[in-house]
Amino acid sequence: MDSDLWYSFARSRITVVAAAVAGTMVLAAFLAPLIAPYDPFDLASLDLLDAHIPPVWAEDGETRFLIGTDDQGRDLLSAILYGARISIGVGIASVILSLVLGVGLGLVSGYAGGRIDAFIMRVADIQLSFPAILIALLVNGVLRGILPSERQDELAIYVLVLSIGISGWVQYARTVRGSTLVEKNKEYVQAARLIGITSVSIMLRHILPNAMGPVLVIATIHLAVAIITEATLSFLGIGVPPTEPSLGTLIRIGNDFLFSGEWWVTIFPGVTLAVLVLSVNLLGDWLRDALNPKLR
Amino acid sequence: MPSTPSSADFVAAEAVARHFDVSKPWLARAIERSPRVFLKAVDGVSFAVAKGETLSLVGESGCGKSTVARLVVGLYRPTSGRVLFDGMEMAALPPAERARYRRRMQMIFQDPYASLNPRWRVRDIVAEPLRAFGLVDGRAELGERVGALLTQVGLSPADGEKYPHEFSGGQRQRISIARALSSNPEFLVCDEPTSALDVSVQAQILNLMRNLQEELGLTYLFISHNLAAVRHISDRVGVMYLGRIVETADSGTLFSTPRHPYTRMLLEAIPDLAMSGREREPTGGEVPNPLDPPAGCHFHPRCPFANARCRAETPALKQHGATETACHAVEEGRI
Amino acid sequence: MIAFTLRRLMQSVVVIVFVALIAFSMFRFVGDPVHQMVGIETTLEQREALRERLGLNDPFHEQFARYIANAAQLDFGISYQHKKPVTDMIGARFPATFELAMVSALLALAVGVPMGVFTGLYRDSWLSKVFMAVSLAGISLPTFLIGILLIFVFSVTLGVMPSFGRGETVDLGGWTTGLLTASGLQALVMPAVTLGLFQMTLIMRLVRSEMLEVLRTDYIKFARARGLSNRSIHFGHALKNTLVPVITITGLQLGGIIAFAIITETVFQWPGMGLLFLQSIQTVDIPIMAAYLMLIAFLFVAINLAVDLLYYVVDPRLRLDRGAAW
Numbered sequence: 001m002d003s004d005l006w007y008s009f010a011r012s013r014i015t016v017v018a019a020a021v022a023g024t025m026v027l028a029a030f031l032a033p034l035i036a037p038y039d040p041f042d043l044a045s046l047d048l049l050d051a052h053i054p055p056v057w058a059e060d061g062e063t064r065f066l067i068g069t070d071d072q073g074r075d076l077l078s079a080i081l082y083g084a085r086i087s088i089g090v091g092i093a094s095v096i097l098s099l100v101l102g103v104g105l106g107l108v109s110g111y112a113g114g115r116i117d118a119f120i121m122r123v124a125d126i127q128l129s130f131p132a133i134l135i136a137l138l139v140n141g142v143l144r145g146i147l148p149s150e151r152q153d154e155l156a157i158y159v160l161v162l163s164i165g166i167s168g169w170v171q172y173a174r175t176v177r178g179s180t181l182v183e184k185n186k187e188y189v190q191a192a193r194l195i196g197i198t199s200v201s202i203m204l205r206h207i208l209p210n211a212m213g214p215v216l217v218i219a220t221i222h223l224a225v226a227i228i229t230e231a232t233l234s235f236l237g238i239g240v241p242p243t244e245p246s247l248g249t250l251i252r253i254g255n256d257f258l259f260s261g262e263w264w265v266t267i268f269p270g271v272t273l274a275v276l277v278l279s280v281n282l283l284g285d286w287l288r289d290a291l292n293p294k295l296r
Numbered sequence: 297m298p299s300t301p302s303s304a305d306f307v308a309a310e311a312v313a314r315h316f317d318v319s320k321p322w323l324a325r326a327i328e329r330s331p332r333v334f335l336k337a338v339d340g341v342s343f344a345v346a347k348g349e350t351l352s353l354v355g356e357s358g359c360g361k362s363t364v365a366r367l368v369v370g371l372y373r374p375t376s377g378r379v380l381f382d383g384m385e386m387a388a389l390p391p392a393e394r395a396r397y398r399r400r401m402q403m404i405f406q407d408p409y410a411s412l413n414p415r416w417r418v419r420d421i422v423a424e425p426l427r428a429f430g431l432v433d434g435r436a437e438l439g440e441r442v443g444a445l446l447t448q449v450g451l452s453p454a455d456g457e458k459y460p461h462e463f464s465g466g467q468r469q470r471i472s473i474a475r476a477l478s479s480n481p482e483f484l485v486c487d488e489p490t491s492a493l494d495v496s497v498q499a500q501i502l503n504l505m506r507n508l509q510e511e512l513g514l515t516y517l518f519i520s521h522n523l524a525a526v527r528h529i530s531d532r533v534g535v536m537y538l539g540r541i542v543e544t545a546d547s548g549t550l551f552s553t554p555r556h557p558y559t560r561m562l563l564e565a566i567p568d569l570a571m572s573g574r575e576r577e578p579t580g581g582e583v584p585n586p587l588d589p590p591a592g593c594h595f596h597p598r599c600p601f602a603n604a605r606c607r608a609e610t611p612a613l614k615q616h617g618a619t620e621t622a623c624h625a626v627e628e629g630r631i
Numbered sequence: 632m633i634a635f636t637l638r639r640l641m642q643s644v645v646v647i648v649f650v651a652l653i654a655f656s657m658f659r660f661v662g663d664p665v666h667q668m669v670g671i672e673t674t675l676e677q678r679e680a681l682r683e684r685l686g687l688n689d690p691f692h693e694q695f696a697r698y699i700a701n702a703a704q705l706d707f708g709i710s711y712q713h714k715k716p717v718t719d720m721i722g723a724r725f726p727a728t729f730e731l732a733m734v735s736a737l738l739a740l741a742v743g744v745p746m747g748v749f750t751g752l753y754r755d756s757w758l759s760k761v762f763m764a765v766s767l768a769g770i771s772l773p774t775f776l777i778g779i780l781l782i783f784v785f786s787v788t789l790g791v792m793p794s795f796g797r798g799e800t801v802d803l804g805g806w807t808t809g810l811l812t813a814s815g816l817q818a819l820v821m822p823a824v825t826l827g828l829f830q831m832t833l834i835m836r837l838v839r840s841e842m843l844e845v846l847r848t849d850y851i852k853f854a855r856a857r858g859l860s861n862r863s864i865h866f867g868h869a870l871k872n873t874l875v876p877v878i879t880i881t882g883l884q885l886g887g888i889i890a891f892a893i894i895t896e897t898v899f900q901w902p903g904m905g906l907l908f909l910q911s912i913q914t915v916d917i918p919i920m921a922a923y924l925m926l927i928a929f930l931f932v933a934i935n936l937a938v939d940l941l942y943y944v945v946d947p948r949l950r951l952d953r954g955a956a957w
Contacts, residue, residue: 126646129931134890138657141912141920145661187411188421191472194369195425195479196398209415228773235775236897236909255779255898258787259794266783270776278771323641324634 018282029084036078097165102172110180139163179211221284305344312377339539355536402476406488408468419456466497545619650928654921707922728903735827747838769832778898795900841873
C-alpha cells in the first residue's frame with residue numbers, strides 16, 4: 001500500500017509541486033534563526049530610520065532589505081520567515097490539540113456508547129452548527145477574560161493554540177467514533193475483551209490503529225484551516241502580539257499603511273500565507289483521494 | 297449423562313437466559329404507545345460439558361447459539377441463570393480472581409477476517425494472551441513460545457513476522473487457534489470456526505482441532521449450523537430452536553434416531569449422498585419472528601405433529617430413551 | 632413525522648439552553664460583573680449592595696433561570712464598556728449586518744449557480760478549469776486577505792471604490808438601510824463580494840458535482856433518447872434537480888455568513904454586529920459577547936430546524952448530512 005501511495009503521489013504533478021512548496025516553506029520557517037538576515041525579535045537592533053523602506057527594486061529600495069521594511073524598521077523578509085514559523089507552529093500545535101481531543105472523545109464516545117456517547121455527540125452537533133472561527137473567537141475572549149491582563153501578551157500563543165484547538169475537535173471525534181463503532185463489534189475486539197484486556201488498552205492499542213487513516217487526512221486539511229484561523233485571529237488583533245508577529249499580525253500591521261502606498265508590508269506576508277495554505281490544501285486533497293476515494 | 301448440571305461437570309449452564317432490549321427510543325414509544333420490546337436471544341438454556349468431551353450446539357441462524365457461546369465465556373452477562381466453570385460462577389468472582397479462570401478458557405471466532413486485528417503482526421496477536429496473563433518472562437521466551445504455537449497449528453515460526461492479510465482464511469483460522477492455545481486453556485468455545493471456510497479447508501481445521509483435543513485433553517463447546525462438521529467432531533449434540541434447547545443426545549444417537557420433529561427436519565435437509573432412496577419431506581415453513589415467538593412450543597407452527605397442548609404449553613426437556621427431548625408429542629408417544 | 636418534529640424541536644431547545652448556559656457562565660464567571668460596572672471610588676458596601684440588588688448572591692440555578700427569562704424578553708444587560716443596554720446596541724447594528732449577509736448570499740447564488748452549471752456541462756473547457764482554479768483559491772485565501780486585496784486594487788490603486796463604512800444610509804423607522812442611496816450601494820459592493828466569495832465557491836462546486844451526478848442518471852439518457860433539446864435537458868431536467876440541495880446549503884450557510892461577517896466587517900470597518908462583537912472580545916465586554924452568542928445560536932437553530940423539517944416534508948428518505956462548518 002505504501003508503494004501505491006508513492007505511485008499516486010509521483011503521478012500527480014501538482015501534488016509534487018505542492019509538496020515541494022510546502023516542504024520548502026516549512027523548512028525555511030523552522031530554520032529562520034539560521035537563514036534570516038536579521039533577528040526581528042531583537043528590539044535593540046531595530047532602527048526607526050530604517051522604517052518604511054520599499055523593496056530593493058523600487059526607487060528608494062536598499063539592498064540591505066530585499067523586500068523592504070515595516071513601520072518599525074524590521075527587515076520584512078526576516079519578519080516573514082519568523083512569522084511563518086509562528087504561524088506554522090501555532091497551526092501544528094492546534095492541530096495536535098484538536099486531534100488528541102477529538103480522537104480521545106471519539107474513541108470514548110464510540111466505545112462506551114449510551115449516555116456518554118449521546119452527550120459527547122450532542123455537544124459536537126452544537127459546536128458543529130457554529131463556524132469554527134466563531135468558536136475560536138469566543139474561547140479566545142473567555143480565556144482573555146480569565147487571564148490576568150498583564151500576562152496576556154506572553155500567554156497569547158497558548159491562548160491561540162487553545163482556542164483554535166478547541167474549535168476543531170469535532171471532525172476528528174465524529175470520524176473516529178464512526179470507525180470505533182465498526183471496529184468495536186469486530187471479533188478481534190471480543191477476543192481481547194475475553195482475556196481481560198482493559199477498555200483503555202483496547203481503545204488505544206486495538207481500535208485506534210484501525211481508525212487512524214481518515215484522521216491523518218483530516219489533520220492535513222485541518223492544518224490549512226488552523227493556519228488560516230491563526231492568521232485571521234492575529235489579523236483581528238486578538239492573536240499573537242506585534243512584538244512577535246505571525247503572518248496574520250504582519251498583514252494587520254501592513255493594513256494600516258496600505259493607503260500610504262506601502263503595499264509591500266501587507267502583500268508579501270499575504271502571498272506567503274496564501275501559497276502556504278494553498279499547497280497544504282492541495283496535499284490534503286490528494287491524500288484524501290489517494291487513501292480513500294469514497295471518504296466524502 | 298445427567299441432564300441437570302452438577303458441580304462435577306466441567307462447564308455448565310443453568311437456565312441461562314439473555315434478553316436484548318431492542319425497543320425504539322422512548323419518545324417514539326411514548327407517541328406510538330408501543331411497549332418496550334425485548335429479543336429473547338437465549339431463553340432458559342441448560343447443559344453440561346464433561347471434561348475432555350465435545351458438546352455441539354446446532355440450529356438455524358438466529359436461534360441464539362452464538363449468544364450462548366458469548367454467555368459461556370463471559371462476553372455477555374446472563375439476564376438470568378448462571379454459567380459455572382469448574383464449579384465456580386465466574387461472573388460472581390471479584391475481577392482479580394476472574395483473571396485466573398479467564399486464562400483457562402478461550403474462544404475461536406467465526407470470521408477469520410474480523411477476528412485478527414489487521415494492524416497487528418501475527419506474533420503480537422498470538423502473544424497477546426501470553427502478555428495479558430503474564431505467562432512468559434522476557435522477549436526471548438515469548439518469541440520461542442509463539443514460534444512453538446505456530447508450529448503446533450501447522451504454520452512456521454517465520455509467519456509471526458507477517459500481517460493477517462498475507463494469509464488465507466484457513467491459515468488465519470490456524471492463527472486464531474494458536475492464539476487461543478497460547479494461554480494453555482482447558483476449555484475452548486468454538487463459534488462456527490469453519491463456516492466461513494472453503495469445504496476443503498474445513499476438514500483440515502476440524503482435524504487439527506481433533507488432534508489438539510487428543511494431545512492436550514481439551515474440552516470443546518462447538519457452535520455450528522453445519523451438521524456434517526458437528527457429526528465429525530462431537531461427543532454430544534444439543535439442538536437449539538429460537539433460544540431454547542429442544543433435544544440433546546449422544547452424537548451417534550442423535551444422527552441415527554432423532555426424536556424431536558425439528559431435529560428430524562434438520563437431518564432431512566442434509567443431502568443424502570448415499571442415495572438410500574428414503575422419502576424426503578421438504579423443510580416446511582419459515583423461522584418465526586424471534587421478537588414475537590409463537591406461544592407454547594416455539595416450533596408448533598412448523599410442526600406436523602402439533603396439537604392444542606403444543607400451542608399453549610411450553611414443553612420441558614425430559615429424558616426419553618437415550619435422548620432428552622422437549623416435545624409433547626414425544627412425551628405422549630405420538631411419535 | 633410527529634416524533635421526528637418533536638425530537639427536532641426538543642433538540643433545538645436543548646441547544647438553546649446549552650448555549651444559554653455557556654453565555655450565562657461567561658457572563659457570571661469571566662471577570663466580576665460588579666467590578667466591571669462600578670468606578671474605582673465605589674466603596675465595598677456599595678459594591679455588596681449592588682451585588683445583592685443584581686441577585687449575584689442567589690443560587691446558580693435561580694440566576695440562570697432569571698438570565699433565560701430576561702433573554703427571552705431580549706434583555707441581555709448593560710455593556711461594560713459603553714454603559715448602554717446591549718439589546719439596543721445590537722439592534723442598531725443588526726440592519727447593517729443583515730443587508731450585507733443577504734446581498735452576499737444572493738450574490739453567491741447568482742454567480743455560483745451559473746458557474747457551477749457551466750463547469751458541470753463543459754467540464755473540459757479551459758474556462759471551467761479557470762473557474763475551478765479560482766474556486767480553489769477562494770477556499771484557500773483567508774477572507775480578510777481577499778478584502779485587503781480588493782481594497783488595495785480598487786480603493787488604493789484605482790481609487791474607484793470606498794474602502795470603509797456604509798456610505799449614506801436612510802432611516803426607515805429604526806431600520807437603517809444603505810440600499811437606497813448610490814453611495815450606500817457602492818459601499819456595499821466590495822464587502823459583499825468578499826463575504827460571498829467563499830459561499831460562491833462552495834455553491835459552484837456543489838452545483839457542478841450535482842450536475843455531473845444528474846447527467847449520468849437514466850432519466851437524462853431517456854430524455855435525450857426522446858429527442859429533447861440540450862437546452863431543455865440541461866435546464867428543465869438537470870438544473871431543476873440540483874436546486875433543492877443548493878438552496879438548502881445556502882440556507883444553512885446563511886448563519887455562517889452572518890458569523891463570517893465579523894471578519895469582513897472588520898476589514899471594511901462596516902458598522903455591523905460583527906464589528907461590535909469583535910470589539911467586545913478585544914475589550915472583554917462579556918454582556919455583548921453573550922448576547923451575540925445567543926443571537927447567532929438562535930439564528931442557527933431556527934434555520935436548521937426549518938431546513939430539516941422542510942427536507943423531511945420534501946423527501947423522508949433524505950437525511951440531511953450537514954457537513955463540516957470549518
